């Protein structure tokens with residue numbers, strides 16, 4: 229048992245360990261940054277993102293997923309951003325021209341096609357006072373449906389930009405989340 233005899237296999241083993249842990253660390257941090265989750269009490273908010281502004285538009289929309297891990301219904305009733313970032317943030321839903329709420333457009337290809345044109349007379353958005361998050365359920369805010377509307381942006385949203393958003397829940401309290409801007 230000379231040190232020389234042991235050194236090579238031990239060095240190899242050490243190298244494998246180092247490379248292995250580096251890979252684990254890398255995959256953890258990259259998945260963490262692309263899909264961060266934010267928790268408070270019974271509420272878990274994830275996949276918070278906004279689309280890059282087209283041109284000089286001073287409005288934007290934030291999309292996210294809200295999960296309620298408790299057995300009691302909760303409500304999202306407020307959204308706010310720093311005044312230096314945008315004048316206001318509010319909770320919006322898409323509604324049909326006849327006033328009915330468009331909740332799930334994903335399963336209806338004809339509606340979502342209409343939606344994607346962006347200037348449909350069939351659909352419009354309106355501010356709502358709150359959004360119910362079912363007990364042990366989740367609500368997804370996504371293009372063509374619910375969103376957090378930003379008005380009076382100080383500057384157009386740029387791909388890769390991050391900004392803070394405060395969400396107020398009846399039971400979950402106020403949760404500060406970070407939104408990431410994605411390319412359109």
Ligand SMILES: [Cu+2]
Pocket residue numbers: 289320353354375376377
């Ligand atoms: Cu809106």
